[in-house]
Amino acid sequence: MIRVTRKIEFSAAHFYHNPNLSVEENRRIFGKCSNLHGHGHNYTVEVTVAGEADPATGMVLNLKELKEILEREICDRMDHRHLNYEVPELAGQIPTCENLAAVIWRLVEPKISQGRLDRVRVYESPEIFAECTLEPNGNAPHSAGSGAKAESR
Numbered sequence: 001m002i003r004v005t006r007k008i009e010f011s012a013a014h015f016y017h018n019p020n021l022s023v024e025e026n027r028r029i030f031g032k033c034s035n036l037h038g039h040g041h042n043y044t045v046e047v048t049v050a051g052e053a054d055p056a057t058g059m060v061l062n063l064k065e066l067k068e069i070l071e072r073e074i075c076d077r078m079d080h081r082h083l084n085y086e087v088p089e090l091a092g093q094i095p096t097c098e099n100l101a102a103v104i105w106r107l108v109e110p111k112i113s114q115g116r117l118d119r120v121r122v123y124e125s126p127e128i129f130a131e132c133t134l135e136p137n138g139n140a141p142h143s144a145g146s147g148a149k150a151e152s153r
């Protein structure tokens with residue numbers, strides 16, 4: 001099997017807040033990230049597709065097509081947006097890297113026509129990333145949702 005990865009970047013704002021917790025608990029758990037005015041990140045997303053190289057093209061999938069899918073499904077939805085308010089797929093979730101990776105998996109996976117989505121990695125900074133992969137049994141990953149309802153003002 002061969003894995004091929006495409007990277008894409010976008011910028012977005014967010015904050016972390018669980019309305020089921022007190023102001024103090026939110027501050028204790030999320031620290032500066034709980035500031036309701038939000039803050040920005042330059043996100044890097046790596047999407048990996050696994051499969052066999054097509055003998056006719058030498059490619060697992062057409063990388064131009066993959067780029068178009070990522071621009072449409074990720075950048076058009078999330079670039080220069082406020083993730084708490086403007087991305088319906090994240091509604092009711094705290095927009096962490098973990099939840100973002102799971103949402104991106106669900107958006108991109110059905111669009112992959114050759115090979116199989118293998119991994120989605122979301123970097124919030126060069127030091128921090130979360131990744132979504134297939135379950136050990138080969139099933140698609142479950143939602144990484146925390147079950148908490150994010151602030152929806």
Ligand SMILES: [Zn+2]
Nearest residue numbers: 014033039041
């Ligand atoms: Zn942040």
